[in-house]
Amino acid sequence: MFLFRTILGTSDIIELTDDNFNEEIAKHEIILVEFFAPWCGHCKKLAPEYSSAASKLKSSSPPVPLANVECTELGKNVCVEQGIKGYPTLKIFRNGEFSADYDGPRNSDGIVSYMQKQAAPSSLFISSQEKLNTFIDNSEPSIIGYFEHDGSDSILRDSFVKCSNKMRANFRFAHAYETPSSLGHAQILPENIEGEQVWLYQPVRLRSKLDASAIRISESGPEEMEEFIIHNFMGLVGIREPTNSKYFDDITHQPQLIFFSKLNWEINLKTINYWRNRIIKIAKEYKSQMSFSMSDSTTYKGELTNKFGIIQTEELQAVIQNNGRKYVMHQDRDAKMSPERLLEFVEEYFDGKIKAYLKSEMTPIDNTKPVKTVVGRTFEEMILENDKDVLLEFYAPWCGHCKSLAPKLDELAEKLESNSNVVIAKLDATANDFPEPFHVEGFPTLYWVPADAKDKPVKYNGGREVSDLMSYIQKQATIPFKLPSKKNEL
Numbered sequence: 001m002f003l004f005r006t007i008l009g010t011s012d013i014i015e016l017t018d019d020n021f022n023e024e025i026a027k028h029e030i031i032l033v034e035f036f037a038p039w040c041g042h043c044k045k046l047a048p049e050y051s052s053a054a055s056k057l058k059s060s061s062p063p064v065p066l067a068n069v070e071c072t073e074l075g076k077n078v079c080v081e082q083g084i085k086g087y088p089t090l091k092i093f094r095n096g097e098f099s100a101d102y103d104g105p106r107n108s109d110g111i112v113s114y115m116q117k118q119a120a121p122s123s124l125f126i127s128s129q130e131k132l133n134t135f136i137d138n139s140e141p142s143i144i145g146y147f148e149h150d151g152s153d154s155i156l157r158d159s160f161v162k163c164s165n166k167m168r169a170n171f172r173f174a175h176a177y178e179t180p181s182s183l184g185h186a187q188i189l190p191e192n193i194e195g196e197q198v199w200l201y202q203p204v205r206l207r208s209k210l211d212a213s214a215i216r217i218s219e220s221g222p223e224e225m226e227e228f229i230i231h232n233f234m235g236l237v238g239i240r241e242p243t244n245s246k247y248f249d250d251i252t253h254q255p256q257l258i259f260f261s262k263l264n265w266e267i268n269l270k271t272i273n274y275w276r277n278r279i280i281k282i283a284k285e286y287k288s289q290m291s292f293s294m295s296d297s298t299t300y301k302g303e304l305t306n307k308f309g310i311i312q313t314e315e316l317q318a319v320i321q322n323n324g325r326k327y328v329m330h331q332d333r334d335a336k337m338s339p340e341r342l343l344e345f346v347e348e349y350f351d352g353k354i355k356a357y358l359k360s361e362m363t364p365i366d367n368t369k370p371v372k373t374v375v376g377r378t379f380e381e382m383i384l385e386n387d388k389d390v391l392l393e394f395y396a397p398w399c400g401h402c403k404s405l406a407p408k409l410d411e412l413a414e415k416l417e418s419n420s421n422v423v424i425a426k427l428d429a430t431a432n433d434f435p436e437p438f439h440v441e442g443f444p445t446l447y448w449v450p451a452d453a454k455d456k457p458v459k460y461n462g463g464r465e466v467s468d469l470m471s472y473i474q475k476q477a478t479i480p481f482k483l484p485s486k487k488n489e490l
Helices: 003-008 021-025 041-058 076-081 108-119 129-136 155-167 222-232 245-249 269-286 301-306 339-350 376-384 400-415 466-476
Strands: 013-016 031-036 066-070 089-094 097-101 124-126 142-146 172-176 197-201 214-217 237-240 256-261 291-296 317-322 325-328 372-374 389-395 422-428 445-449 458-460
Touching: 013 021, 013 041, 021 066, 031 041, 041 066, 041 108, 097 155, 124 129, 129 142, 129 172, 142 155, 155 172, 155 197, 155 222, 197 222, 214 222, 237 245, 237 269, 245 291, 256 269, 269 291, 269 339, 317 339, 372 376, 376 389, 376 422, 389 400, 389 466, 400 422, 400 466, 445 466
Parallel strands: 013 066, 031 066, 124 172, 142 172, 237 291, 256 291, 372 422, 389 422
Antiparallel strands: 031 089, 089 097, 142 197, 197 214, 256 317, 317 325, 389 445, 445 458
């Protein structure tokens, strides 16, 4: 079962199963758990790095245990309960409860560094006005909880601890056992409320005259507090950077407008503030319908070109993205960027007057091979609008695993050629756009798209041999079928 891991030596990794999972993780203040499948190539690649990290972290101070769960047999039920949809998946647990998905490096030293930070206190203790001023005077947002006394138990404090544990990798947390008044900070808060409270402070560089310097987090539950921080840490118009872009991009419940310009704070401060203040005015009107952010056009040059099809120029640019769809504000020489033109772009979007930009290869002239080729512009027609079951591969031309899978998909498609109700298809995910809810984080990624549930595609996590794929399709097919016997085929 664990042959490739046994050979590498995994004595420092705790092996978890359906029988001991809950009991074992409850023993540890913090534990990192890898969910894997024996056949998974990415898991095999991670194995020696994970084993090395486990040995190093076992002797670190404080020690941090690493564990794994084999998801195909001994830990099958646990993996279902934890919602594991791909391998390897790494999760952090604290005192027996899920804390956060691991999103750090996948090499030994990176895992060690990341988990040592996770094991350190998630919130800095503030004991004086000087420490508070130093903490807030930073280029990043700060979340500070004011609590009555050390050791006090409250719903708000418990939520703050859980939230700081989960979000520590991307946000700064601190706590004090005094009120803002006693620490000399009541004057910068928009209100002075007695009792325990949590505040989100905006850093100076993100603060405009139209933004509040601090916002009180009134939500008392950990999930609600996390949601509030994600949606408010940037102010009305946030500065989207590589360190925080995932929080902007994960806001999928509403459209997001991204304004691209040269964000050099030392050279272009006046220009940045000019545009930010004008975007804030638009944001105030549309904040319930759209989020707004600014990005540096040099840092995101690749995104502008590859994602939005914009060839880098000195011009200011604006785009809107929502649920995988992208809308580009096209400018002509007579109508360059202005606050009025930007507002018009937002209005045109909500009036449905802008067509979505779609990155797509050309439609294949010949698409008669057993494995059908899908491109961005044919995705809806071939995958979402047809009345057939589809097994769709998202691949990258340079991917070695994709090249190994290709002849197996060809053989599979040939065996199913007589079945008009099932389609085997492929799409180059590096050259074509595709809609939500398809998510591709590695190659190859396979999705099963049922004929009767096109809005609920299922990521395939089974074996990659022809027999594995065929068995899966026969079990999942909307219209049951049997393959012709070899005798009949002759």
